[in-house]
Amino acid sequence: MPEGMIIKALSGFYYVTDGNRQVRCRARGVFRKRHVVPLVGDHVTYEAKKATEGYILSVGQRSTMLNRPPIANVDQAVLVFSVAEPAFDDQLLDRFLVHMEAHRIPSLICLTKWDLLDAGGDEAMRKLMARYTKIGYPVIRTSSVKNLGLADLRKHLEGMINVITGQSGVGKSSLLNGLDHSLSIDTQEISQSLGRGKHTTRHVELLPIAAGGFVADTPGFSSLEIPPLSPGELEQCFPEFSEFRTLCRFRGCTHFAEPGCAVKKAVKEHLIDVNRYAHYQAFSQEIGKRKRRY
Incomplete structure (x- = not known):
């Protein structure tokens, strides 16, 4: 057959x-x-x-599988977030990173609309992104208007099946059109009244790119539910915890109230980013509330 x-x-x-x-x-x-x-x-x-x-x-x-967006055999997730219009949302980014870590899919962070930043915003965003490069996530700064970062992004996509996903209205379709002009994906302006983007992509489709490989343009999200993970599974979705978790006093430490927690100690010593740790706590509580509700 x-x-x-x-x-x-x-x-x-x-x-x-x-x-x-x-x-x-x-x-x-x-x-x-x-x-x-x-x-x-x-x-x-x-x-x-x-x-x-x-x-x-x-x-x-299948080597990998996602339910949202529904796609299989993905080699890499390109998480597209804008630095402005709409504003950068680090908690939503961490949601996507946890989502991909839970499905064992490597992530690349792609920032769009870098041309909208002034000098102060440029410096602040570079410092913020340093927390992710320290963990090991590649970060690429792009601007479709100034053709910034597109050549670097093409190299990261070559020969792989890439799912392009992220926040609504961040310019995913414009980014893809900049990568390969033959794609001709429809774009729309961000809604000024709502402060967020309109969904221009209605279905999942693999699009061949000139550099070799495929990209899947998927609907953007203004929110994303954390998968139903156990406490142990959730903490493994935060790679920066790995070198500290084995040093905790208690096996199965949840890194909340337990004494002798090496992860909490690392947060106090700024070895783990405090905002990432706060998101870990919030996601854990979200999962717990959902389990009690159902």
Whole structure:
């Protein structure tokens, strides 16, 4: 049977690319019985009784999978956040980083609209980003207006399946158009009355880029729910905790009220960023409240 990769899912159809051929497929009923939903990024076998129409027969094993956005086999998440219009939201960024860490997907932080910063804002944002580069997250500063950082970003995307996601209205579509002019993705201005962006992307689709590889433009989010993680799983989503967690007095330390907590000590000594630690606490409490509610 021929094999291919799903590059788009829309209105119950799955668009499978197989070399230079694209086949619009439906999923066989057996998938519903097995509670398996084909996702963009899946490697599949299919049957085509017409040149461009067919049925998906099987889905290959996935290396990674996200539910929001629904996509499989992602090599890298590019988290796109603006430095202005809308304002940078570090807690939302940390939500996305936790989300990707929980799914074992490496993250790259991409900052847009850098041209809107004055000298003071430039220095402040560089200092803020230093906390993330210290942890190990790559950070790229971009401006579609000034063509800043686009060449560097292209190098980071080469040969991989990249999911492009982040805050609404940050210029993801403009960024992608700057990376590859052939993409011609629709863009909209930010809503001045709401102070946030309008959703220009309605579905997940893998788009081939000239440098090689794919990018998936996904809907932006003004909020993102933390996955239902255990305390141990959540703290592992904060890589900077790793060198300290084994030094805590108690095994299974949650880094809240326990005495002899090496993580809290590291926060006091500015070895762990205080804002990141506050977000860890907030996310832990959010998960706890959700569990009690349900």
